[in-house]
Every structure is written in C-alpha cells, then in structure tokens.
Amino acid sequence: MAKVFYQALSKDYSVEDASGMAQKLFETLVSEEKISLAAKVPLKVHFGEAGNTTFLKSENYLGIIDSLKSRDIDSCFIETNVLYGGKRNNRTNHLLTAAEHGFTQLPIEIADGEVGQEYQEVKIDGRQFKSCLIASGFRQYDQMIVLAHFKGHMLAGFGGAVKQLAMGCASRGGKMAQHQSAKPFIVPFLCRKCGACKRVCAVDAIKLGWWSKIDHKKCVGCAACTGVCKFHAIHTNYLRFLMLGNFSEKLAEYSYAAQLGKKNIYLNFAMNITSGCDCEGRKMTPLMPDLGIFASTDPIAIDQACLDMIDKAAGKKVFSKGRETLEFAEKLGMGNRTYDLVTI
Ligand code: SF4
Ligand code: SF4
Structure with missing residues (x-):
C-alpha cells in the first residue's frame, strides 16, 4: 500500500512555513522511501494564468529548491503551453507570465517548444488511446517532482497530481486529443x-x-x-467533446503515458482550494480554509488522500465529479486508491 505523508497547515501559517513543510515532506519521503534522486530533477509546476490570484506561488517551493541545491542536484521549472488563448499559449508569452508571477528562482523549460509543436509519441494500450503526445522536453528526465495545486476543475472535477501529469505533460496536440474528439x-x-x-x-x-x-x-x-x-x-469543438465525453478515461490514459518509466515524486498542496483551476484568469474565493501538504510516490494515492481529507474537513463531497479518473488510472496500474496516511 502506498504511503502518503501529510502535514497540516496552521490557521495563521506564513509562506515560509509552507515552504519549510514542503521541504520536510520532500526530505521525509526521500529518506523513508529510499529514493535515489537523479542528477537533474525538474519541478513540474503551473505558473498560473494572467489574472489568476490563487495559483501556487513559487515561494512555496523554496524549501524543496534548497534541498535539491544542498544535494548538488540540478533543477528547473518545467511546463507546457496551453491549448487555448491567454498568456501561456506560446513559449514567449509563457516565460513572461512565469516571470511576472515570480518564477525566477530556477531556469524555465517549456517542454513542448514555441507553440506546442514538439512532442514524442508514447505508445500505450489504452481504450481511448494507443499513442499519447507527450511534450518532448520530458523525454530527457527519468524523474520529476510534480507539484500540484489541489483544487477544482470545470471539466475534470478536480485537479491534482494525475491532472498535472495528464494535461500538464501533454503537448498541445495531446491536450486537444483529451479535450475533445475534433x-x-x-x-x-x-x-x-x-x-x-x-x-x-x-x-x-x-x-x-x-x-x-x-x-x-x-x-x-x-x-x-x-x-x-x-x-x-x-x-476547438467543445460541443463534440461534451457529447462524446470519455474525458476521465482520456485523462487517466494520458497521465499513465506521462509517468511511464519515471520515478516521480508528487507533492500536492491543498491550499487556496478553489472551484476553478489556475488556468482561469480570474480571481476566485477559496471554498474552504487551507488544509495542508501531501507527499507520495503514488499519484493516485496522493490525489485520493486529498479528496478524502477535503471531504472530511467539509463534511461533504466537495468535488464529486471526476473521481472515476482515479479508478481508471488505478486499473492501468499506475498506483492505488488505498493508502497509508502518515502525518508528520
Ligand atoms: S485563422 Fe490564421 S490567418 Fe486567420 S487570423 Fe487567425 S492566424 Fe491569421
Ligand atoms: S492542428 Fe491541424 S491545422 Fe492546426 S497546425 Fe496542427 S495540423 Fe495544422
């Protein structure tokens, strides 16, 4: 059974506290699970769309960056272009938005090139896909630290580690393949x-x-x-997408393809828990108080742990849609929905 390490945030925590907790969770996971870290380990992040104010700020990652530096491990922020318009739709705009949002602590790699045209085909034996278009920049890494902001998502129901892999590692074509059938x-x-x-x-x-x-x-x-x-x-033809659906299964298959052959580390931040995602360029009010930070080597277990913790804190199912994505992903063999929660 996968272990999910967890630390709760206090009511009046500071960004330094959050960064320190993330560092402690990362180091505990590495030591408890005897993880060997590669010579270069990128941080898979989301820079937040222009106008969004609840995305995860880079200051939350300073502790993890320090920890990598102290071990002489090279790193960078890595991300892909989005499918639609906005300020992250090509490499040039994306780098500007990242800098405006404070992601200046590490070099940045946009893994699918200037306009999302650079990808590698990853073959899988899925029901929806036999081949997934994963941004080619990920090919050079055997390991990533996948940093996910856990919150809602208009189509997926919620977004955490699995969605960071599925949509966050896909090239534009890969994103389009998941988003609609047209x-x-x-x-x-x-x-x-x-x-x-x-x-x-x-x-x-x-x-x-x-x-x-x-x-x-x-x-x-x-x-x-x-x-x-x-x-x-x-x-793009969203009407066709809504009619033909299968979005959850597509997400699961893409997330499977994105993590194939990699020894990833996952950290989920249950902070600024909004109904919408960081791709939305608008101000949103969190649905509930911030909860805490999770770390695991299992992307399904960590997402399930977040959902369970949020349900427990709210006394109801906050994100009821999209839970079948984890079920599909589990069937593909990329992790487990049952987990052992270790509070530190
Ligand atoms: S559809 Fe093509 S040619 Fe027409 S305005 Fe857009 S980029 Fe230019
Ligand atoms: S989506 Fe189709 S039309 Fe657009 S650039 Fe790619 S191949 Fe050309």
Missing part, C-alpha cells in the same frame, strides 16, 4: 488572413481565403495553429 476549425468572418496559422502548420492543412478553413483530412490535430491566432478565429 480537430480545430476557423471561423471565416473572424479570420484576417494574417497567415500566422498557415506558417506553423507542418502539414499544410490550412487554406486562407474568403472562406478560410482547415482540411481535416490533412490536419493531424497538433493544435499549433490554435496558439498563434491573435484574432480568436481558430476554435
């Missing part, structure tokens, strides 16, 4: 025929004119074009 399309009356999308399309699937369109026979669904249109003329 390829992008152009809204002709919004298209200014600037040519930006055509230039990034590796398979020449875009035809510009009075009725600009994407040839879905040629389009491979890489989603690179969706990140470069400044005029919001390229969209």
Whole structure:
C-alpha cells in the first residue's frame, strides 16, 4: 500500500512555513522511501494564468529548491503551453507570465517548444488511446517532482497530481486529443488572413481565403495553429467533446503515458482550494480554509488522500465529479486508491 505523508497547515501559517513543510515532506519521503534522486530533477509546476490570484506561488517551493541545491542536484521549472488563448499559449508569452508571477528562482523549460509543436509519441494500450503526445522536453528526465495545486476543475472535477501529469505533460496536440474528439476549425468572418496559422502548420492543412478553413483530412490535430491566432478565429469543438465525453478515461490514459518509466515524486498542496483551476484568469474565493501538504510516490494515492481529507474537513463531497479518473488510472496500474496516511 502506498504511503502518503501529510502535514497540516496552521490557521495563521506564513509562506515560509509552507515552504519549510514542503521541504520536510520532500526530505521525509526521500529518506523513508529510499529514493535515489537523479542528477537533474525538474519541478513540474503551473505558473498560473494572467489574472489568476490563487495559483501556487513559487515561494512555496523554496524549501524543496534548497534541498535539491544542498544535494548538488540540478533543477528547473518545467511546463507546457496551453491549448487555448491567454498568456501561456506560446513559449514567449509563457516565460513572461512565469516571470511576472515570480518564477525566477530556477531556469524555465517549456517542454513542448514555441507553440506546442514538439512532442514524442508514447505508445500505450489504452481504450481511448494507443499513442499519447507527450511534450518532448520530458523525454530527457527519468524523474520529476510534480507539484500540484489541489483544487477544482470545470471539466475534470478536480485537479491534482494525475491532472498535472495528464494535461500538464501533454503537448498541445495531446491536450486537444483529451479535450475533445475534433480537430480545430476557423471561423471565416473572424479570420484576417494574417497567415500566422498557415506558417506553423507542418502539414499544410490550412487554406486562407474568403472562406478560410482547415482540411481535416490533412490536419493531424497538433493544435499549433490554435496558439498563434491573435484574432480568436481558430476554435476547438467543445460541443463534440461534451457529447462524446470519455474525458476521465482520456485523462487517466494520458497521465499513465506521462509517468511511464519515471520515478516521480508528487507533492500536492491543498491550499487556496478553489472551484476553478489556475488556468482561469480570474480571481476566485477559496471554498474552504487551507488544509495542508501531501507527499507520495503514488499519484493516485496522493490525489485520493486529498479528496478524502477535503471531504472530511467539509463534511461533504466537495468535488464529486471526476473521481472515476482515479479508478481508471488505478486499473492501468499506475498506483492505488488505498493508502497509508502518515502525518508528520
Ligand atoms: S492566424 Fe487567425 S487570423 Fe491569421 S490567418 Fe490564421 S485563422 Fe486567420
Ligand atoms: S491545422 Fe491541424 S495540423 Fe495544422 S497546425 Fe492546426 S492542428 Fe496542427
């Protein structure tokens, strides 16, 4: 049974306290589970969309960074571009947003390139996917420290370690494959025929004119074009996504592909527990007081432990949607929903 280490936050904790707790949990996990750390271990983070105020600040990670430094382990922040518009839709914007949000303590790697076009295919034997498009920057690492902000998510129900792997490690095309069962399309009356999308399309699937369109026979669904249109003329088919669904199973299969062959360490921060996720560029009010920080080598156990702790504290199921994702992921063999909680 997987161990999940946990420490509660006090009512009046400071960011230094949280950082120190994360460091203690990380070091306890490494020592108790006899984990050997690689020469370079990136921190998989989320920089928070511009306008979002409840994302996890980089100061929470200072203790872990110190711990790595004291062991002479190289590190960086690693993240992927998002599928939609906003301020993290390409590498340039992403680096600016990260710096504005205070992620200056380590170098930053955007794992799927300038517009999300760099990926490796990871073969799996899933029901939804036989091949997953994982950002190619992750290929060079055998180990990551996956730092997840545990909170709600509009489509997934909740977001923790499994979602950090599934969506957070997928290239744009991988994100699109999970988000809907359709390829992008152009809204002709919004298209200014600037040519930006055509230039990034590796398979020449875009035809510009009075009725600009994407040839879905040629389009491979890489989603690179969706990140470069400044005029919001390229969209993805969310209606089809809602109708065809299977989102939980898709998330589970992508998370499985993202962690294959890696000896990851997971830390979940049950702080700023909002109903929406850090991709939403808006202010949100947390649903409940902050709870604490969790650490484990099992991404399913740590997410289940967060859900259980939140339920216990609230006296009800706060995030009722999306729990089947953990069930699917467990069936794939990437972890276990039963766990041994060790409070430190
Ligand atoms: S990037 Fe947008 S506006 Fe420019 S040609 Fe493509 S669809 Fe049209
Ligand atoms: S049209 Fe299709 S293949 Fe071309 S960039 Fe867009 S998603 Fe990729």
